Amino acid sequence: MKASAAQIRAALAKPGPDIRLYLLHGPDEAGAADLARTLGKAMGPDAERVDLDGAQLKGDPSRLADEAAAMSLFATARHVRVTTAGEESLEAFTTLLNADRAGNPVVAIAPSVKTSAKIVKLALESPRAMAFACYAPTAADAERLAATMAGDQGLRLAGGVARRLVETTGGDRAVMAREIDKLALYLDASAERPQDLEHAALDAVGADLGDAEMTRAIDAVIEGRVADLGTELALLQQAGTSPIPWLRQLVRRLVTLADMRGEIDRGEAVDVVMKRHRVFFREEAQTAKSLRRWSPTMLSTAIARVRAAERAIMASGNAGSVVAEAAVVALSQAIARRN
Template identity: 80%
Template sequence: MAAERVGNPVVAIAPTVKSTAKIVKLAIDSPRAMAFACYAPTAQDAERLATTIAGENGLRPAPGVARRLVDTTGGDRAVISREIEKLALYLDAAPDRPADLDHHALDAVGADLGDAEMSRAIDAVIEGRVDDLGAELAVLEEAGTSPIPWLRQLVRRLIALADMRGEIDRGDSVDAVMKRHRVFFKEEASTARSLRRWTPVMLATAIQRVRTAERAIMASGNAGGVVAEAAVVALSQAIARRN
């Protein structure tokens, strides 16, 4: 911070640092830095957020609807927003023509996607099972949910593989790395295969492509779920060719 010019900005994430810590005071006192405190929302905060976003889209949530929205989206603000936009379109609601958002609307078009469904699609991508991926994507589309949750879960899986692959490239054995990362014993065989198939360059490229797809879906006037589907099918095909 004493330098007049630097090559890149730096972001330090320190969840356990207190406001009285020296590094926080240093950032506050410096004209070249800032300290910003973020707090994870409580369940009530998330429900209020869902209610507010619904109101901005011309929806009046019935009792319990905001909680269902939070539960089915994992409290993710971006996903909540997309679900509410979908519900507003379904109910033909807008700020100038408000409509009641009840549980029947959620049952009709709301997200009802479990971890198992997302995991099957992600496994198909990682393992290059293109035919299976088509069927799993159809299940996800039928659920009517935003692709954002499973795209983010896919990124987390790719990052975990990248971390393990880096340790292997530094000389550690596959078994030792999987044990260190506490890979579930039923997933050891598939994880070992993935670590052999995915190169560091492929993992870095895949992470970038999935994140690009997520940003594209969150942009206004986007093409919808086809953006995510095209990205993951391309990744699955690339791995299938390596097999």
Template identity: 55%
Template structure:
């Protein structure tokens, strides 16, 4: 069936026996990984995780049913994670949902499948599956998501507090989720004991990063200015400030540079290209230098690396800040 975020998170926190498959589809892999981490936490630190992928299920569809029904080697909890799943996994999913027995929950990440595809339809049509679309939210969607997340935790947020969380997370759903959960823990709220979150509470637990700091870190990274990058990373607000907004901003910067480099290679003047992309006047010199320095191959490789870093940051949990800082420093050094 098609799941709301509240329904999905409740099921991940306490996996029901009648749900065999959690299908996470859509391009926002960072939030999908956050949901996987949520299931892993619910299963327990000693739980055994079995990793499969779409290519394996294409050649051996029965493998999914076998792993879902198998007992853990040590007699404890067990779950199956399927990454990079696509339409080739339809046969395996159909077998899982129709099998007589399947005791271990399966979480499947399918970032490239269409919402109208056979894989998603199979999950939506079954009472034994929950399907959820992971897409980066727009401004209105982000506000609704924060409000829903807060309501599920017993939090009453003012419109200003909602926007503050959105700005601090750069609209990233997984970061918004963690910020709301920290607020609820700090204020000891729950649906049966609701409470209000004011600015003091947000100041106490928030991991907001100023927009200017994000811009400085991204500019330093793409310029190869290691000293400026280190200074910017040190000034990030708090040791638990999420690096996801920085990585997202870096991805947008790299995409813009790729578009500008393509236009310049096509014969357009750099000043004309920067005006078309509405580059802030203080960033024009750094942007022009970056367009000249970065080759199309470098930009494509860096974009892929930034997306991979996002996934690694989510998977690393509390150590995500260290993972992100290391990636940014390596990228800046390679540019230099």
């Protein structure tokens, strides 16, 4: 069945025996991961979580149903999380939904599938599944989300604080959640002890994720300025910033370059393409230079590597910002060699 944002969050916060599969599909992988964590919290701190991915389900389609029906080794609650699910998971999802019994809920994150995908259609048509499309929120939606998340932590937001939270986290739900957790701890706030969140608290402990700082790091990657990139990454790290927002900005820049490069390769003039994409006139020369440096293959590879770095950072037990830094330094070095 199809779920709204409120329905999917409520269902994950209080999972019932009727729903076996929660399918979170669409490009907002951070939003999907945040929703998946809602299920983990609902299962309790002692719950056992089984992690699978699309490749494992393709090789062993019956495993998902087996894991969903298995008892926990530690006699605690149990749930299954599937990451990078795609059409290769269709047989596994079908087996799960058709099984005689399940017991342990399954949440699956499918960032690359479209609404027309077979696994989405399966979930929409099954009374034992819920499907929710995850898209990056608009600015207004993100502000409402920030206010809701803060309210859950006992924080009453002063005017303009929600907007500032969105701006400083790049609208990334996972980063926003960490910032709100930090602010709630700083103010000793909870649902039982509400506190007012003023701008002063953000000034004291909030992340400094200025657009200018992130833009300088992204420019250094795109232009192959390895030494400058090292300096900018050090500044971001000193500020305690999460790499998620600037990784996403970098992906957007690379995708735009890929789109522009494709139009040029189809015979359109460079100046026409840049005008269509509203390139600022002071950035036209550097953009044209980047379009000459980056081949379609390199752009495709770079996008895949940056997205892989983001997924690695969001995984449990990750190595932190070093994963992002290693990925972008390698890209910058590759472009520097091409020059």
